[in-house]
Amino acid sequence: MAEGGFVIKFNGKEIERCYAVAFDYDEWKYTVNDKEEKDLPEDIRSIAVEVE
Numbered sequence: 001m002a003e004g005g006f007v008i009k010f011n012g013k014e015i016e017r018c019y020a021v022a023f024d025y026d027e028w029k030y031t032v033n034d035k036e037e038k039d040l041p042e043d044i045r046s047i048a049v050e051v052e
Contacts, residue, residue: 004051004052005017005018005019005051005052006018006019006020006021006049006050006051006052007049007050007052008021008030008032008047008048008049009046009047009048009049009050010040010041010044010046010047011041011043011044011045011046012046012048016032017052018032018033019033020032020033020034021033021049022034023040023047028040
């Protein structure tokens with residue numbers, strides 16, 4: 001992102017950049033930028049959200 005934001009990493013691998021992210025453990029999904037809902041990977045061991 002040009003002026004900052006977050007970097008999302010699953011198992012140490014960069015997945016995407018965004019300005020907002022939310023995780024839903026019960027549904028096993030995550031939402032990026034308040035609109036793009038995606039499934040979490042089945043083999044996930046760690047999640048990291050880093051500030052850029």
